[in-house]
Amino acid sequence: MVTNLDQIKVSGADGKAPTIEGAWPLAIAKTQSKVLKQGSGETVGKDATVKVNYHGVNGRTGKVFDSSFQRGSTADFPLSQVVPGFAKGLVGKHAGDRVLIMMPGSDAYDPQGGRPEAGIMKGDSLVFVVDVVGVPLTKAKGAAVTPASGLPTVKEVQGAPVVTIGNAKKPSGLVVQPLIKGDGHKITAKDAIDVKYRTYAWSTKELIEDGFSGPALSGSMNSVIPGWKKGLEGQTVGSRVMLIVPPADAYPNGTTNPPVKKGETLVYVIDILSAQKES
Template sequence: MPFAASKTAAAATSAAALLILTACGQAAAPSVSPSEATPSASPSASTSPSPSASTKPIKPSNNLDAITVKNPKFGATPKITVKAPWAIDQTRVKVMTEGKGPVVNPSYVFVNYLGVNGRTGKEFDGNFGKTSTMFDLSSVVPGFKKALEGKKVGTRVLVAMPGSDGYDSQGGSEQAGIKVGDTLIFVVDIVDTVLTGPTGAAITPPAGLPTVTEANGKPTITIPKADPPAKMIAQPLTAGTGRKVTAKDVIAVHYVAVSWKTGKVIEDKTTGVDGGLLSSTIPGWQKGLVGKKVGQRVLLVLPPADSYPKGSNNPPVEAGDTVVYVVDLLYATAQG
């Protein structure tokens, strides 16, 4: 991200350490790892194998009717009850609350969850009442992935998974009391996600601004044959669908930057995701993105005073040049 030139290297390093999508965690946003108190009890597929004897076979059910969830609505701390020992024949999912938010980005799903072992009927992990946890669905156990992929933010699901979709491949989890063959039951709230691109209806900008076209999801900026404006411009190009960004937020973005003088791309962060403290970026970002909505694509035309007054080596900006950005606001959360 375009950190302010006036920031010290130490400050920039500190802000960079908060990048939620490269460091995978920050003060206000969920951590990429589950509860440290029970690391082997989370849905993470990276759990170290531990020797665990197979359990006596239990006749598996083909439905979730035996499971009772107290406080079933999204956001409420659930209580899962099942008459143990109990097992399921295959991963089965029930949507308890249908969310209305965006479909989850598989790489960045923020959740609250509670896990119960079907064999014992006992809870083995959960984070309700704590900070939400961020998961990459490619790194969780198969049953957890099946339960969440394609769902929307605001959804609560009940899922039961046989050992084959749980911890069997890891030999169970001795620390969590999970044996090979154990059915695992989870209630999961999908709290948030990082968008994959801009959302909302397109907004037609005034004439005379740089034009923005898109091919394969990637924006291209064309500079008009005119002198750059004397004052900065922050023009939304889509309406967005999320919360408004505040000055104290940590944000995640895609963006591309072009030199007004040359028309050439000087920075391209349209693949992967970049993020950090908005307050650590250049003045034009701080002024231009506050009040914009998550999901908005924003055109920023930044004269030198709002970008790099003395120029910059990284990105390569000549002193006196105006920099044009297209920024896709993919996520924002308050700094803790």
């Protein structure tokens, strides 16, 4: 029975899949966690959504049963939706931490009778090494910015921004107007970002895309429309930004998803919830 996580050896470069070694089979009576490398980012709260890379080993067999490192992409999830031991091990940790977690079956998959398809039997203790890549915000957080005059107005209604274009004069070029200035990481062209946003069509003054109603959307700055690339680079995590994007920087010939007609100017309000350099 493991009484101290020093009985488990973890090696490997930061940001890469670790090697986890122990005198398998190993079991533990109560979930324990240990910070292997300290970060300095936002604290993980009990209701947080986290962006992580993880490597999971079965304590009975010593075999890897799941690894986002091996898949080559991070995982995003609310702690309320993962096994209790994973959440217990991460609460109170920080973005940038590398964390070793070991949990008994009771905090893993015992309540579901194990996960035989992954080689996990009831009673198996699990070992995870988790890199906390980021702790995305749930909405913009920072100092309010007074927008320039003559622009569409933005008012928050039931937790989401509502744009009123009204009699504003349509600009010919890209307009970038921060509404809330966050104090987080400054976005670069090489970042992956998590955002919530809404899109309005200038011609109809109507909402045509609602990216605020569900979970945050993840993407690469390399793959967004030109107006986003130009408008978001240099902005900071926590910010809410209004972009007025002319057709040339959005969808010059229109598109069906979202429903944008040819020549349409678009108004975006974007909450920047996290950003990190792509691996």
